[in-house]
Amino acid sequence: MLINESEPETWLPELKAVLIALGAALHGRQPTSQIIAEIGSGLSELIPGHVTTLRYRSRAENDARFQHNASIDIEIVGQRINAKWGIAKGTVCRMINSVCPNSPIRLS
Numbered sequence: 001m002l003i004n005e006s007e008p009e010t011w012l013p014e015l016k017a018v019l020i021a022l023g024a025a026l027h028g029r030q031p032t033s034q035i036i037a038e039i040g041s042g043l044s045e046l047i048p049g050h051v052t053t054l055r056y057r058s059r060a061e062n063d064a065r066f067q068h069n070a071s072i073d074i075e076i077v078g079q080r081i082n083a084k085w086g087i088a089k090g091t092v093c094r095m096i097n098s099v100c101p102n103s104p105i106r107l108s
Contacts, residue, residue, distance in 0.1 A: 005091050008098050012083070014047050014076050016099055019092075021046055022054070023100035030105060031056065031072060031089060050078025057086070 003011060011019075022031075025039040033056040040054035055073040070089040076082070087095070093105040 003085060003087070005095050005098075008095070011095075012081065014050070014081055015074065015083075015085070017047060018043060018052055018054075018074055018076065019096050019099050022092075023096035023103060023105070026096070026103075026105060028103055028105055031070075031092065033058065033070075036072060047076060047078065050076050050081065052076050 003015070008016070021043055022039065025042065026035065029035065036054050036056035043052050043054060046052050053073075053075045055075075056070060057073060058070040071086050072089060072092045073084060073086050075084040090107065093107055097104045097107075
């Protein structure tokens with residue numbers, strides 16, 4: 001499913017809910033594979049009647065040299081929506097910042 005990061009008003013409310021929850025859980029930190037693994041299990045039932053999963057992917061899994069090439073998969077599956085997004089880590093951070101202006105993630 002395609003999204004335009006500069007138009008949050010067009011994002012599905014379920015995606016916004018995941019981004020807000022993710023932003024709150026990150027506490028201003030950049031997402032890493034370890035943090036996403038820890039946070040992801042807590043978001044699995046965020047949207048009633050749906051299962052939400054997060055997955056951190058980098059060009060070379062677990063190789064810090066490639067963290068800047070990472071992406072985050074967000075998948076929401078359930079009664080009303082079945083969608084999956086693979087979004088670059090920097091884009092996810094900017095999207096979180098647009099829906100969580102009071103707890104921004106510092107962009108590197």
